[in-house]
Amino acid sequence: MADRPRIKLPKEAKQGEIIQVKTLVSHLMESGQRKDAQGKTIPRKIINKFTCEFNGKPVFACALEPAISANPYIQFDARVDEAGTFKFAWTDDDGTVITAEEKITLKA
Amino acid sequence: MYARYGSLVVLAAAALALSAFGTSGQEAERKGIPAPPGHVFKTIISGYEFRSKETRALQDDDLENPGFLAIERAADVWKTAEGSEGKSCMSCHGEAETSMKGVGAAMPKWSERLDKPVNLEQQINICRTEHMKAEPWAFKSQQLTDMTAFVRYQSRGMPVTVKIDGPMSPWFEKGKQIYYTRVGQLDLACASCHEQNNGKFLRADFLSQGQSNGFPTYRLRDQRLIPLHERFEGCMFDVRAVPYTPLSDEFLALELYVAWRGIGLPVETPSVRN
Amino acid sequence: MGAINRRQAFLLGGGFVALTMMPMAANAEPSNDAAELIKKFTGGKEAASGKISLDLPEIAENGNTVPLSLVVDSPMTADNYVKEVLFVADGNPNGGVATLMFSPLSGKAEASIRIRLAQTQNVIAVAKMSDGSLFTERKTVKVTIGGCGG
Numbered sequence: 001m002a003d004r005p006r007i008k009l010p011k012e013a014k015q016g017e018i019i020q021v022k023t024l025v026s027h028l029m030e031s032g033q034r035k036d037a038q039g040k041t042i043p044r045k046i047i048n049k050f051t052c053e054f055n056g057k058p059v060f061a062c063a064l065e066p067a068i069s070a071n072p073y074i075q076f077d078a079r080v081d082e083a084g085t086f087k088f089a090w091t092d093d094d095g096t097v098i099t100a101e102e103k104i105t106l107k108a
Numbered sequence: 109m110y111a112r113y114g115s116l117v118v119l120a121a122a123a124l125a126l127s128a129f130g131t132s133g134q135e136a137e138r139k140g141i142p143a144p145p146g147h148v149f150k151t152i153i154s155g156y157e158f159r160s161k162e163t164r165a166l167q168d169d170d171l172e173n174p175g176f177l178a179i180e181r182a183a184d185v186w187k188t189a190e191g192s193e194g195k196s197c198m199s200c201h202g203e204a205e206t207s208m209k210g211v212g213a214a215m216p217k218w219s220e221r222l223d224k225p226v227n228l229e230q231q232i233n234i235c236r237t238e239h240m241k242a243e244p245w246a247f248k249s250q251q252l253t254d255m256t257a258f259v260r261y262q263s264r265g266m267p268v269t270v271k272i273d274g275p276m277s278p279w280f281e282k283g284k285q286i287y288y289t290r291v292g293q294l295d296l297a298c299a300s301c302h303e304q305n306n307g308k309f310l311r312a313d314f315l316s317q318g319q320s321n322g323f324p325t326y327r328l329r330d331q332r333l334i335p336l337h338e339r340f341e342g343c344m345f346d347v348r349a350v351p352y353t354p355l356s357d358e359f360l361a362l363e364l365y366v367a368w369r370g371i372g373l374p375v376e377t378p379s380v381r382n
Numbered sequence: 383m384g385a386i387n388r389r390q391a392f393l394l395g396g397g398f399v400a401l402t403m404m405p406m407a408a409n410a411e412p413s414n415d416a417a418e419l420i421k422k423f424t425g426g427k428e429a430a431s432g433k434i435s436l437d438l439p440e441i442a443e444n445g446n447t448v449p450l451s452l453v454v455d456s457p458m459t460a461d462n463y464v465k466e467v468l469f470v471a472d473g474n475p476n477g478g479v480a481t482l483m484f485s486p487l488s489g490k491a492e493a494s495i496r497i498r499l500a501q502t503q504n505v506i507a508v509a510k511m512s513d514g515s516l517f518t519e520r521k522t523v524k525v526t527i528g529g530c531g532g
Binding site for chain 3: 018019031033054057058059060061062063064065066067068069070072073074075076077078079081
């Protein structure tokens with residue numbers, strides 16, 4: 001079952017334009033506070049880090065705690081000085097990393 | 109003596125604050141559609157109108173709407189072959205956008221073969237077991253809820269159109285009876301809250317008309333898509349009644365009746381609710 | 383005490399519901415490590431008010447998913463930008479919510495996330511600028527628990 005992150009940003013921008021980037025990823029964000037039917041605590045398992053780079057340079061990042069809702073939504077801005085590729089990464093507590101990329105071109 | 113009056117003043121202020129809140133924002137100007145003649149409501153109003161502006165904003169944007177994670181998953185599953193026949197949904201139905209348009213808006217629909225109404229979840233499993241020779245998906249499973257939402261999403265924006273006449277008639281009457289019957293320790297019927305008290309607070313809950321046009325819906329509380337019969341179950345739990353079983357005849361009848369109470373409302377799947 | 387009349391009964395009933403919605407917890411002492419987290423972030427330095435616009439609903443539709451938006455007033459140039467913003471919630475089991483890391487390439491110091499709030503409480507944002515200055519803003523969010531639907 002492919003669980004691709006959902007990302008929205010413009011396909012092109014004027015040089016120097018500040019664009020809005022919206023991201024949404026499927027994840028339970030198990031807080032570590034819940035108990036199962038037997039009363040045992042369900043262990044914490046969340047996405048604890050999100051990073052966004054553009055052409056290899058860091059744009060925006062965040063460290064997340066269990067107080068972030070399931071299916072984390074992260075929206076931020078980016079200034080587009082040149083055409084290139086945005087790379088996104090979501091890191092799970094267990095070390096797995098979900099990645100995605102989006103390209104953007106410059107308007108003439 | 110005076111202490112008692114003092115506390116009454118505090119409570120009076122609180123009560124005023126409560127009633128002020130209750131009438132602010134979500135007041136009688138709620139948008140709805142005129143009901144057809146003979147309907148229980150004068151204006152039929154979607155649950156969307158009863159939620160906060162922040163919640164509505166989540167539904168209004170397809171990227172911000174968490175329900176779309178399910179839509180994307182199911183869109184992939186639609187094309188994936190499963191079962192001993194080696195077929196996918198696509199093998200028979202082609203592109204869902206075309207073949208499923210309008211289907212979700214007309215559910216539940218009458219099945220000649222089974223001699224009873226059938227809803228989307230049941231129809232999906234009928235396709236899986238009979239045509240794909242695949243295992244049926246369990247009710248409340250992510251796969252079944254995803255696919256139900258995906259199919260209903262193809263009717264998004266289209267009016268709910270459900271048939272209640274002919275062979276559906278006794279099921280409609282049964283659903284109506286369930287809707288108006290008080291149950292549980294709290295001795296409440298669906299109508300107690302959703303017909304007599306919509307637009308008011310039940311403790312901390314703001315009551316809607318209890319429409320089903322947005323189901324399966326992404327509930328902020330559960331942080332996932334919830335199918336309609338799970339919500340029926342939850343409501344019955346909440347009045348301390350023993351719930352009917354999801355996909356039972358009782359809930360089928362109730363689904364049919366509740367769909368009629370929302371006739372003409374646009375399908376909003378995947379909606380966002382509390 | 384005697385029988386209460388209808389007016390008193392109404393006020394008592396309505397008042398009780400309202401009281402469950404009043405930000406009692408917000409006036410109480412923070413019940414978790416929020417204050418320590420802020421101290422760690424600021425190094426004990428005072429944070430000034432201003433520059434931060436923190437947008438949260440007054441009353442959360444549901445405490446499990448509360449939308450939060452932030453705008454910090456800053457030119458976001460290489461020598462004057464918002465480096466980090468810490469969010470804490472002082473009534474949750476744990477105070478930490480998130481830390482946002484901006485760069486001049488962010489263009490604007492704006493972001494939106496969705497958070498969980500276990501009860502009525504304060505959400506506090508602390509912004510650390512590239513020159514080391516600190517700013518803070520807080521909002522109280524009323525979270526109602528119970529009712530019927532959850």
